[in-house]
Amino acid sequence: MNQQALIAILLLSPLIGFFLNGVRFRSTNYVLAGSIATIAVLISFICSVLLFLNLVDLPPEARRITANFFEWIAVDKFKINAGFAVDQISSIMILIITGVGALIHLFSIGYMHHDKGVTKYFAYLNLFIFNMLILVLGDSLLTMFVGWEGVGLCSYLLIGFWFNDSAKAAAGMKAFITNRIGDAAFIIGMFILFMTFGTLNMHELNMLAPTIAESSWLGAVTLGTMMLFIGATGKSAQIPLYVWLPDAMAGPTPVSALIHAATMVTAGIYMIVRLNGLFIVAPNTMMVIAIVGAATAVMAATIGLTQFDIKKVLAYSTVSQLGYMFLAVGVGAFGAGMFHLMTHAFFKALMFLGSGSVIHAMHEEQDIRKMGGLRKYLPITHATFFLGWLAIIGMPPFAGFFSKDEILWKAFSSSQGHILLWAAGVLGAVLTAFYMTRLMALTFWGKSRVDKSVHPHESPWLMTVPLIVLAILSVVGGWVGIPHVISEQIGHIPNFWEHWLEPVIRKLPTVVEGAHHDETMLEWSLMGISVGLAAISALTAYIMYTKKEGASDKVAKAFGPVYQLVNKKYLVDEAYSAGIINPLIEGSKNLWYYVDVNVIDKATYKVTDLVRGGGSFVKSLQTGNMQQYAMYIGIGVVVALSFVLMR
Amino acid sequence: MPETNMITTIGAEHYLVLSAILFSIGMAGVLLRRNLIVLLMSIELMLNAVNISFVTFSYYSGKVEGQIMVFFVMTIAAAEAAVGLALAVSIFKRFKEVNIRFFEHLKG
Numbered sequence: 032m033n034q035q036a037l038i039a040i041l042l043l044s045p046l047i048g049f050f051l052n053g054v055r056f057r058s059t060n061y062v063l064a065g066s067i068a069t070i071a072v073l074i075s076f077i078c079s080v081l082l083f084l085n086l087v088d089l090p091p092e093a094r095r096i097t098a099n100f101f102e103w104i105a106v107d108k109f110k111i112n113a114g115f116a117v118d119q120i121s122s123i124m125i126l127i128i129t130g131v132g133a134l135i136h137l138f139s140i141g142y143m144h145h146d147k148g149v150t151k152y153f154a155y156l157n158l159f160i161f162n163m164l165i166l167v168l169g170d171s172l173l174t175m176f177v178g179w180e181g182v183g184l185c186s187y188l189l190i191g192f193w194f195n196d197s198a199k200a201a202a203g204m205k206a207f208i209t210n211r212i213g214d215a216a217f218i219i220g221m222f223i224l225f226m227t228f229g230t231l232n233m234h235e236l237n238m239l240a241p242t243i244a245e246s247s248w249l250g251a252v253t254l255g256t257m258m259l260f261i262g263a264t265g266k267s268a269q270i271p272l273y274v275w276l277p278d279a280m281a282g283p284t285p286v287s288a289l290i291h292a293a294t295m296v297t298a299g300i301y302m303i304v305r306l307n308g309l310f311i312v313a314p315n316t317m318m319v320i321a322i323v324g325a326a327t328a329v330m331a332a333t334i335g336l337t338q339f340d341i342k343k344v345l346a347y348s349t350v351s352q353l354g355y356m357f358l359a360v361g362v363g364a365f366g367a368g369m370f371h372l373m374t375h376a377f378f379k380a381l382m383f384l385g386s387g388s389v390i391h392a393m394h395e396e397q398d399i400r401k402m403g404g405l406r407k408y409l410p411i412t413h414a415t416f417f418l419g420w421l422a423i424i425g426m427p428p429f430a431g432f433f434s435k436d437e438i439l440w441k442a443f444s445s446s447q448g449h450i451l452l453w454a455a456g457v458l459g460a461v462l463t464a465f466y467m468t469r470l471m472a473l474t475f476w477g478k479s480r481v482d483k484s485v486h487p488h489e490s491p492w493l494m495t496v497p498l499i500v501l502a503i504l505s506v507v508g509g510w511v512g513i514p515h516v517i518s519e520q521i522g523h524i525p526n527f528w529e530h531w532l533e534p535v536i537r538k539l540p541t542v543v544e545g546a547h548h549d550e551t552m553l554e555w556s557l558m559g560i561s562v563g564l565a566a567i568s569a570l571t572a573y574i575m576y577t578k579k580e581g582a583s584d585k586v587a588k589a590f591g592p593v594y595q596l597v598n599k600k601y602l603v604d605e606a607y608s609a610g611i612i613n614p615l616i617e618g619s620k621n622l623w624y625y626v627d628v629n630v631i632d633k634a635t636y637k638v639t640d641l642v643r644g645g646g647s648f649v650k651s652l653q654t655g656n657m658q659q660y661a662m663y664i665g666i667g668v669v670v671a672l673s674f675v676l677m678r
Numbered sequence: 679m680p681e682t683n684m685i686t687t688i689g690a691e692h693y694l695v696l697s698a699i700l701f702s703i704g705m706a707g708v709l710l711r712r713n714l715i716v717l718l719m720s721i722e723l724m725l726n727a728v729n730i731s732f733v734t735f736s737y738y739s740g741k742v743e744g745q746i747m748v749f750f751v752m753t754i755a756a757a758e759a760a761v762g763l764a765l766a767v768s769i770f771k772r773f774k775e776v777n778i779r780f781f782e783h784l785k786g
Contacts, residue, residue, distance in 0.1 A: 655784065
């Protein structure tokens with residue numbers, strides 16, 4: 032089939048699904064709604080696979096399929112096409128989006144079947160997939176921005192899906208407004224890049240990027256990329272704009288899996304990888320990205336240690352893992368960032384869906400203190416979650432190990448890297464191992480603390496099948512990018528991932544002194560350190576939360592105020608309220624009272640007074656006294672005549 | 679000074695001055711008098727003052743249009759007098775007086 036037609040079907044299929052469900056959104060027929068939506072995404076997935084196979088057939092340098100559907104905007108030199116491009120990077124993204132998306136749609140049929148808004152839910156979900164595909168495939172920054180805003184809208188709609196609960200509606204608004212701050216920076220970034228390069232086409236931007244790195248902080252490329260990165264911190268939940276993501280857990284759990292773990296929140300990383308030719312010549316921006324990523328990875332992980340809501344733990348874990356990806360792209364390891372993006376999509380979607388299965392089984396209970404011992408009630412959920420757990424804590428040979436190790440190695444060895452960045456990454460890994468083991472232990476292992484009135488039950492096949500598929504992917508997903516040091520030992524398995532991305536990714540030189548042998552030794556030992564520490568950390572957590580009753584409370588007490596601070600999420604929300612939101616509200620109130628009421632309103636009142644006063648003066652001339660009128664006429668004639676005569 | 683001489687010395691200025699004087703008298707009457715009948719007479723005076731100037735200009739410029747205009751003015755003046763007197767009658771019927779101030783009641 033024609034490749035352009037494939038792209039069109041890929042994009043339109045979820046949109047049609049959205050319309051089919053959207054026009055009958057009051058229906059409660061969950062089978063019909065779910066089938067339409069799932070099939071729509073499945074068609075997209077098939078198109079993605081076909082496009083991927085088409086790409087594979089092409090020679091590596093020419094792997095780029097473009098489709099220009101129409102000219103969207105044409106103002107003088109500013110021309111934007113409704114153009115879409117499938118290349119090495121976006122093909123992976125569309126496979127993840129439609130593949131994981133289809134699984135999550137399937138899961139949703141089981142999860143949402145009792146909900147009255149089920150048809151509306153599936154309509155939103157399809158709309159999200161459509162927008163996400165626009166974001167990923169759009170070949171210019173502006174087309175990407177359309178999808179960028181579109182997924183933001185769907186995120187808002189789905190976080191506030193149960194909008195009768197005002198807290199959930201507020202969480203939706205928080206996400207939307209926080210994203211808006213980032214979006215403003217994104218737009219400014221686009222302005223700067225267009226002013227500098229005269230195009231917004233990402234392929235051209237990468238080509239036009241200067242060849243020499245820009246050392247100034249105020250250079251056009253540095254400023255432009257910095258602004259785009261600020262946009263990315265909004266969408267991908269990094270410091271300082273991460274605060275919306277934990278609240279976004281108010282949405283239905285499959286939404287958290289799809290939007291707030293696997294796809295939308297990775298848009299920022301995708302955008303940076305897309306423009307890697309530009310970012311790589313802005314080392315200052317790269318440094319900021321790496322530091323922000325590392326700081327987010329550690330900070331979010333520490334908050335994850337103290338949360339008791341199963342979804343909140345996973346949310347902070349997501350923030351932390353996204354931090355890893357930013358660390359990767361910040362040190363120039365764009366391939367590693369994308370790699371972690373993919374493996375994370377597998378195991379985090381798995382864990383969110385697993386938590387959804389748990390919540391479903393526990394009748395909407397999300398507090399892990401009221402769980403425990405669920406292994407025997409939910410064997411499939413437990414088994415799949417277990418594999419996801421091994422993947423996220425980076426145990427070889429599960430998916431997370433390869434991607435995380437790649438990032439840590441690059442953080443250490445890249446010319447943009449630093450030993451402190453590596454150390455932060457390892458610390459993050461250790462913390463991740465701890466809180467994830469804690470989550471496993473409190474939820475599935477140990478003694479049951481389940482309320483007597485609740486009878487947990489395993490979920491139906493609609494929900495377990497996606498779990499099983501994702502669990503398999505979480506195990507094998509990392510095998511496409513086995514690092515050289517390991518493949519040397521186990522029979523030269525090529526690193527498909529690097530080969531695949533090589534033509535579209537610019538690389539930074541590695542700076543490790545010494546011969547090849549030393550480098551290999553170093554990589555092995557660093558790998559050993561991170562895996563070893565993570566394993567010890569996981570073991571400690573396991574003992575603390577299953578074997579020794581009350582040990583965790585003692586530790587919490589020992590840390591006292593520190594624990595409280597972390598548990599309260601470093602009071603960041605409160606600080607934002609006190610530092611930004613309340614001053615804004617107060618300032619607005621003052622503006623309202625002093626400027627609006629006292630200046631603007633008064634000014635308009637003065638104008639009306641003037642008109643009214645003038646009117647009453649003119650009114651007084653109309654006395655009804657004919658002789659007065661006659662006099663006015665006489666005076667008028669005299670004035671007019673004298674004017675004519677004097678001239 | 680012989681009589682013919684005197685007549686020939688009467689030029690356009692004299693007629694126009696007369697017209698202006700009559701017009702001013704009429705105007706003063708319109709502005710100052712309160713009686714509606716007198717008012718109508720004053721208007722008649724003003725119209726005729728204008729007629730004099732029309733005829734004067736017509737005569738001295740040798741064009742006939744000015745004199746034609748006078749007939750129109752006289753016709754209009756007749757019609758105006760009819761309407762004005764009718765108003766005067768209705769005012770008198772109502773207020774037993776023809777004072778101009780009663781017209782103030784017509785004000786919206």
